[in-house]
Amino acid sequence: MTAVVTMLPLGEPARFNPGQLEKLCEKLGDLRAETEVAHALDRLSVLLDDLARCRRSGDHADMGALLAALVHDAQLIGMATLARVGQDVHDCLHSGDPTALAATLARLLRVGDRSIHAIWDLEDVSG
Template identity: 30%
Template structure:
């Protein structure tokens, strides 16, 4: 019998850095930093609420939180995160348990990766 292979799951998150730079240019560094920070916190909270809603089987809440995540992520240029959140919402609306399990796990991976990458972004003023 063949051995069991353990596959490492790595997600590549896409961030539209131009969108972030446009925010900084339009709002100024300090205002943009405050808005981005608040939006990131809202994303973290929405991710946690989505997982809790999935655990209790509240698919309406899952769809609402996934929509909130996709809108916030899109505004911040977190392209991959926005797309996967839409997929989570679609699975919840269709009551697709298997799809929801897969897409919500992917949303957590992409979300964690995206939030880490955006928090580690270089200072736009540095060029």
Template identity: 30%
Template structure:
């Protein structure tokens, strides 16, 4: 039996929720909001690195903990799409679905890195 392999071309995009960013700026002031955004992006980068390592080591418990801790950070700065993907990763971990976990985790890492890249190159984040 010959199986056909499909090649997927992901087209994910990381979108910052303008309302969440505006609320941060409005509630805390532009300077504080920008500081929070920068620190959150640094924290996200560190967590994504650790999540990748935990997955590579097969440490499901640490992987779950790292992904779960990522959710409030990305939600705070308006990355609700990434929060949704992180929740999907948690479902895969909890169900022990290895193939789905690999695919969903790749999507999480790709989306998180895209959000960080957008901020690094100076894309207007509507603060």
């Protein structure tokens, strides 16, 4: 039997769904939407820190709830890649494959950091 090794890209770009941000602005108004995006980014930062702590400690008991919250907030503000990778980690958590979990969790932490910085940079450019 031959082992299959999948190479995961380390330089993956953050992808956004601008339509989701537009929907949020239409629903809440520009000012409230901007506030909600800022709060979601703060929550995402905390969730990513909590997930990193779970990774270091090896305690996966709370990871399901953390991942569900992360996917929800990422979808809310249009962070498509972060939401997708968060769902991938959730799937790996329940697959019982510790190697896949470790790899996808590491990817989530990279993508999360990159995504948060990209949206803050976008905010700095737009004003």
